[in-house]
Amino acid sequence: MAYEWKTALATGQTPIDAVTYTRLAFGTPPVNGDAWWSAMVELEHTSIDMFAHFVRPDFPQGLLIPAAYDTRDRAALLDRQFVAIFARRSLIEALNENGNTYGVGNIHLGMVTPDKWLNLDAQPAPTPVMEVSDDTVVSGVIDDGFGFAHELFRTDEMTTRVDYCAVLPSPPDPKHKHASQGRVLEGDQIDAYLRDFTWSDLLDEELFYSHTGQVAFGEGKFSPVSLQRSHGTHIMGLSTGFAPIVDVTSRPIVCAVLPPRVVEDTSGISLLPSLCLALQMLSKRASRFQSGGQPVPFILNFSYGNFSGPHDGTDEVSRLFEQFLAADPRQKRWMTLPAGNGNLARAHGVFDFSDPQTCPPHLFLRVLPDDRTASHVELWMPFSDAPTPPDFVSITVTPPFGTESATIDAREGQQQTLCDSQGRVVATLLYTYEPAPTARGVITLAIEPTASLSEGKAIAPSGRWKISAKPKDISPDQQIEVWIRRDQTLPGYRPGGRQSYFDNGDYKRFGPFGRPLAVDPQNDTSPVRRAGTLSGFADGSSPMVVAAFTRKSHEISDYSAAGPLTQTPMSPTPFRDGPDATAEADQSLVVWGVLSAGSRCGSYVRLNGTSVAAPRVARLAADHILSTAEPARHWLAHAVQEAPFELPPDTSQTRMGVGGIDIPVDWSDPPER
Amino acid sequence: MTAEFYGTPQGAYGAYGAYGAYGAYGAYSANGAYGAYGAYGAYGLPESPVSAGAFISTRDGIVGSPLEHISPARPGVPNDTQNLKRLSREVRAAIFAFELDSKVEMSVSTGETATATLWRRTGDIEIHKADRPNVKYRELVEMTAPRQEVFEKQLAFLAGYADIRQDRASEILSQVAAPVPFYQTLSFIDPARTPFTLELLATALRFTNSCEQQFKYALAVKRPIELSPQVQPMIQTPTHGSLPSGHATEAFVMARLIWKLLLNSGTPQYQSGGHWGEMQMRLAARIAINRTVAGVHFPVDSAAGAMLGLTLAEFIFSQCTGASWTSAKFNGLHYSPSSDFDWHGLYEAAADTQKAETKGPDGIWAKAKTRKPDGNKMPALAWLWDKAQEEWTDFDPLCT
16 A cells, blocks of 8 residues: 655644543544543643633533532632643633643543543532541542552551542442542441452452442453452552551552553553542542641652653653642642663664764654554653744655655644555644743654454554654754654453554664563663663652662662753753653563562452652652651662662663662551551 | 363363363362372272283182182162162262252243243152152243344343453463362362262253253253354364353352352351352352353353352252252343343352342343252262362361
């Protein structure tokens, strides 16, 4: 099949967000115009009330502000704020226009949210204070599913430690009027289920999870809680699991289950609206825990990551985390994040023009066949706060079966589409500008799926795509940083994404003994880099970011992603060079992973990745947050000195932070006071 | 297959055996449990030409002249259970099977959907007399098939359960054949330690299989694979009908019979709390649900199968011990398509009692009633039960 590039004419307003634009324009299956999409908007100098007021005349039935935002939240007029919303498609398209008049400076599209998961009449909940002991620390977890009936989250057979769980992918409970999306479970209701479904001292967990809304096979909804090993349960076990015999009452748990469809959308970015909503819900709940009129500390672990983003601390996710951490100034809030597992994913490349003698570089993108989700590559321009950013480079793309595209410059309105012989768009090359504080242009290559089971669907060619760059208005010390979005379907999930990767011949994958090289070789000339693979979520200033080590070999685990950040507006003093510290994630090269709670009571399973390193730090932090006046990352640096775990002396700080930290997890040990 | 396997619980060649199930003996050998039967192989093969020739020539060599005075032997004792211990297990199996099979009948009627009724023979036959038997039948299990739309709607469950196939694959493949080794992980069943328990279970499963196959044949419910090309089961679909689930039926028969052995053993740890029984049922439910995960059964099949299995276990127990029995009804016309399989709605393990009524969103779909004993226990089955029961009785340290 022949493919042909076409220059798309810029008509009307240019979009703010390229992925939102391409997903709505080309990438989604036909969706009813009345469907509710989740989205996250960034309001600029606009309160939620003002935003709703602006929208109402044009889209009277088009917007739902979740009940998680109370009257005070809605009235708050801030310079910038992220808000989770549900909106009809026509409104989303309007909000994604540069220069819109609704106060929206940025937008990210989530997912179509089934009507049955929404309660359009939900009202904000009252927030009475819950008086707790002064040694209480609230433990928060956001993940894809929690087997919270596990004994590690109970004080006895009939009493849960989970105070609050928002199950977003679930129909609302008619009795609970305060959640716009999903099912909200409170501790007393969980206790009632524990009582109702226990026979002969054994909990019927299949019944329990179907009644709590997490498992609903008849609705075709997948929950990892149905599996022997579930990510969220394992993480929760490490961060805040205690054996019932310890009778821990000072670590109440608040948690939120993200919709599995969001997790399935391996582009990752559609996670944002649900994450934004979950953070808001947990934020409101956590503030209620008070001792002597003062909210007790709150530590949240979020063991998710992504490859993409500007990697300079200004991305939406990082700023969303900062918004969450600062949402209640009375409450001390810390957060732990994984460094990411993309070190060897070949998902990061660099266009470096520092040597004028060398030929302009190419990145070869291997797009796999049978990839049933879109693949996205982001080429981030250098930071520029100029009113009109420089035209740094020109980019061309050559598909496996087709001609080289016309150049796309780093300028507004630049767009090329690759069409098949029937004129259907199979790829888009588009320039957009990510506004301040990111203040960078980004050229996005969006490639449609290479396989589809639907008749008539445009199919992009799999194979080796070539991305070429020519320097224009770029200085020798500036680079174009390129990331491929995460696009790998996890086991058990449906969409069938396959991860694209850079396939440059000069990338050295293995060392002299055949082991994967975990660090870029010295004097490496390949544009494909391990450095800079740090999770796109983990570049912010406040969260503690944790890398992974393998205990027996005393090495950083191969997959553990590394810094540094890209050149930032804050350079030469960026928020971080990489992770803050490194914690255990593997027992040995052979016995991978660490043990924690399985999905069912009494079971303990292995899981690895930086996902399991971060909650160890959260666990330790909960013991110390009350006794230290330091900010989280400073505390962690000192904690590493208190309990160091030896790592090779030549390990760079961009991989391990200040060093390894040995944090034992013994569920029979009570929390330290 | 050797004859020696006849007396072991292989699912009676039906639900378990339908599909190369006997290739799945690996499941047993995995535990090494059935390797113990290899002991019989030590006798060689009497039917082989080599050994027959050797026996002939040996006789020729040593037989000697005809003896004139040999002490007379006693005649055999007719119809006496003392003979059973001298019979091979496959012979005993036929006798046990006869005692159970001859006690039931089935009738079928067709209304909006088909209804099959399993009848239980009542009244004692004087087995020492040659008179013509005079018997009556009472209803044991009545089963009415759900409407077709229930199965069509329950395809949604199969789509949902299919997502966890990778997680359950090893279990599902190991349970294609009779999953006795899984029960061996709950209670100390072993060919060397509890041979009569295994024989009892084999007897129960053979009978159960006959009954369930008759129900399947009578109700003729189509399998998921016939309702949608997107089920794509991960194992072959057996040719017999979908409802009731044979795996559910046999799994609950095994679970309840083992539980009864434990309960009646007098052994302290089994007597209170119901923990052992609850675990048996959890395992049975897991086995049943795995068939939905695999894509060969609807949840309603498991519900019907569990009800049938629980009731048949009680029936078998009554035939062995003369105890009370339970009659039950499954009315598929009131089974809601939105209902997943929930065995707790049917049975309380701690009390070893089927629930009088089981209600769902569309009404009462199962009923059960305990009946007083109405006949003698069957002698051969009683012998088998007593032998099996003895295997579970613990020693009293004061009586050494």
